[in-house]
Amino acid sequence: MGPLLIIGGNEDKTGERVILKRVVELTQQSSRTPAIGVVTTASRQGESAYQRYHRIFADLGVDQVLDFTLESRKEAEASAMVERMVGTATLFFSGGDQLRITSVLGGTAFHQALLQEHKRGLNIAGTSAGASMMSDTMIVTGDAEEAPTKNTVHMAPGMGLWVGAVIDQHFSQRGRIGRLLSALAQNPGILGVGLDEDTAIEVRLDQGIVDVWGSRTVTLLDGRQVACTNASESSADRPLAITGVTLHVLPQGYGFDLNTRRPYQRQRED
Amino acid sequence: MGPLLIIGGNEDKTGERVILKRVVELTQQSSRTPAIGVVTTASRQGESAYQRYHRIFADLGVDQVLDFTLESRKEAEASAMVERMVGTATLFFSGGDQLRITSVLGGTAFHQALLQEHKRGLNIAGTSAGASMMSDTMIVTGDAEEAPTKNTVHMAPGMGLWVGAVIDQHFSQRGRIGRLLSALAQNPGILGVGLDEDTAIEVRLDQGIVDVWGSRTVTLLDGRQVACTNASESSADRPLAITGVTLHVLPQGYGFDLNTRRPYQRQRED
Numbered sequence: 001m002g003p004l005l006i007i008g009g010n011e012d013k014t015g016e017r018v019i020l021k022r023v024v025e026l027t028q029q030s031s032r033t034p035a036i037g038v039v040t041t042a043s044r045q046g047e048s049a050y051q052r053y054h055r056i057f058a059d060l061g062v063d064q065v066l067d068f069t070l071e072s073r074k075e076a077e078a079s080a081m082v083e084r085m086v087g088t089a090t091l092f093f094s095g096g097d098q099l100r101i102t103s104v105l106g107g108t109a110f111h112q113a114l115l116q117e118h119k120r121g122l123n124i125a126g127t128s129a130g131a132s133m134m135s136d137t138m139i140v141t142g143d144a145e146e147a148p149t150k151n152t153v154h155m156a157p158g159m160g161l162w163v164g165a166v167i168d169q170h171f172s173q174r175g176r177i178g179r180l181l182s183a184l185a186q187n188p189g190i191l192g193v194g195l196d197e198d199t200a201i202e203v204r205l206d207q208g209i210v211d212v213w214g215s216r217t218v219t220l221l222d223g224r225q226v227a228c229t230n231a232s233e234s235s236a237d238r239p240l241a242i243t244g245v246t247l248h249v250l251p252q253g254y255g256f257d258l259n260t261r262r263p264y265q266r267q268r269e270d
Numbered sequence: 271m272g273p274l275l276i277i278g279g280n281e282d283k284t285g286e287r288v289i290l291k292r293v294v295e296l297t298q299q300s301s302r303t304p305a306i307g308v309v310t311t312a313s314r315q316g317e318s319a320y321q322r323y324h325r326i327f328a329d330l331g332v333d334q335v336l337d338f339t340l341e342s343r344k345e346a347e348a349s350a351m352v353e354r355m356v357g358t359a360t361l362f363f364s365g366g367d368q369l370r371i372t373s374v375l376g377g378t379a380f381h382q383a384l385l386q387e388h389k390r391g392l393n394i395a396g397t398s399a400g401a402s403m404m405s406d407t408m409i410v411t412g413d414a415e416e417a418p419t420k421n422t423v424h425m426a427p428g429m430g431l432w433v434g435a436v437i438d439q440h441f442s443q444r445g446r447i448g449r450l451l452s453a454l455a456q457n458p459g460i461l462g463v464g465l466d467e468d469t470a471i472e473v474r475l476d477q478g479i480v481d482v483w484g485s486r487t488v489t490l491l492d493g494r495q496v497a498c499t500n501a502s503e504s505s506a507d508r509p510l511a512i513t514g515v516t517l518h519v520l521p522q523g524y525g526f527d528l529n530t531r532r533p534y535q536r537q538r539e540d
Binding site: 144146147148172173174175177178181196199215216217221225227228230238239240241242243244245246247248249250251252253254262263265 | 414417418442443444445447448451466469485486487491495497498500508509510511512513514515516517518519520521522523524532533535
């Protein structure tokens with residue numbers, strides 16, 4: 001099973017490029033064809049998004065940057081794109097609107113192949129909307145910077161690459177903890193993942209580990225110890241109650257064990 | 271010992287006025303003279319702040335609304351203001367800049383009398399800056415909406431009414447969890463208290479209880495289970511690490527036991 005590299009948006013594209021270099025590293029370490037396919041479905045300017053990432057990945061030494069400018073369900077059902085994916089080391093989902101990703105790709109031949117190739121070692125990276133879509137249930141919209149209410153967050157089915165998590169991006173930058181808490185209150189069994197800009201997690205589901213990369217922090221909200229929420233009782237606009245959430249703030253050099261639900265410090269700084 | 275009524279700013283002044291009515295109720299329940307003194311030191315427009323709250327409290331049935339427009343240390347050392355405080359049921363600290371409160375009042379005869387009268391039953395209410403100043407160490411400034419770093423928060427000695435807590439206000443509205451986490455990382459023994467606008471806590475230190483009032487939520491960050499922070503290691507602008515924080519989001523109808531460190535639901539909705 002390939003790792004997921006889930007990026008909180010606005011990753012450094014001109015400086016150290018820690019995260020995008022990690023995408024390249026994972027691509028080069030793969031036993032598959034060392035190519036990166038750029039899926040631009042989230043964007044309304046798919047072609048320019050592809051050109052942009054093409055330049056960046058080429059500059060970082062990737063010879064094959066493949067165009068997955070998928071804009072319709074028809075294209076997502078066609079065999080051409082599926083064939084292009086098979087054997088490729090990495091797919092990179094660019095940002096935009098996560099509902100475009102799920103409404104165009106959800107349930108198509110491309111989606112089926114994505115899930116299957118992921119199990120066969122395909123690396124899947126995604127930034128911003130491309131991060132949100134990874135989970136089973138994804139956040140679509142929600143008020144930031146208001147007190148959390150049931151109404152704070154609207155969710156939809158995601159692409160199902162990471163079951164049991166809900167991912168939010170641009171997290172500290174847009175004050176989004178309220179909407180992630182609202183999501184958690186509705187099902188404390190999920191792991192709430194808040195990714196700051198220029199920050200990513202590398203998730204290896206087969207090993208149950210999550211490692212942090214980038215310049216800022218990842219906020220994990222673990223609801224396993226939640227004693228009470230009023231999510232089912234209160235009307236939509238009433239303020240939320242949720243007690244006993246365990247919160248971790250982790251920068252690069254730290255990780256999280258999904259089995260024990262404990263954070264750890266990596267042996268060496270990467 | 272009188273209760274503290276600590277308000278996250280922007281309390282409703284024209285509608286239901288739940289919080290300001292609670293100030294009046296506490297005043298009327300007191301065995302002391304049923305008067306409210308308005309301390310406007312935080313504001314540069316002290317006189318107009320006094321007039322504003324005078325109108326509101328008079329409208330809510332308080333006959334005596336006393337003027338504590340203290341603007342200099344000299345005034346805060348004078349016996350007139352101390353005498354006016356003795357026997358009064360409630361002092362209400364209006365908003366503005368918490369550093370004005372501590373720099374004008376800190377260590378003066380007025381401050382000494384405040385601590386002493388509080389022990390003798392004086393109710394102390396405060397909104398916004400008047401909330402922040404209550405703790406032993408207070409947040410002065412800090413970047414919101416950035417990832418937490420050591421640098422995210424600047425603190426100063428507060429008025430020492432609530433030892434062991436750090437209070438932040440306008441909490442969800444200004445995306446301030448990062449700076450409260452930065453404060454907590456530096457000393458996980460404190461209780462981090464994030465008050466939303468139009469939301470208050472009534473703190474009875476002698477009973478060890480905290481009750482929530484108002485239309486939004488209070489976020490409590492309890493650091494007792496924190497396993498690690500990098501507050502002492504990392505340089506000022508490195509991203510913060512803190513693991514194992516317990517987080518509670520509580521609306522009106524809920525409370526928190528300071529001794530057991532557990533939230534509770536009040537028997538009836540107030």
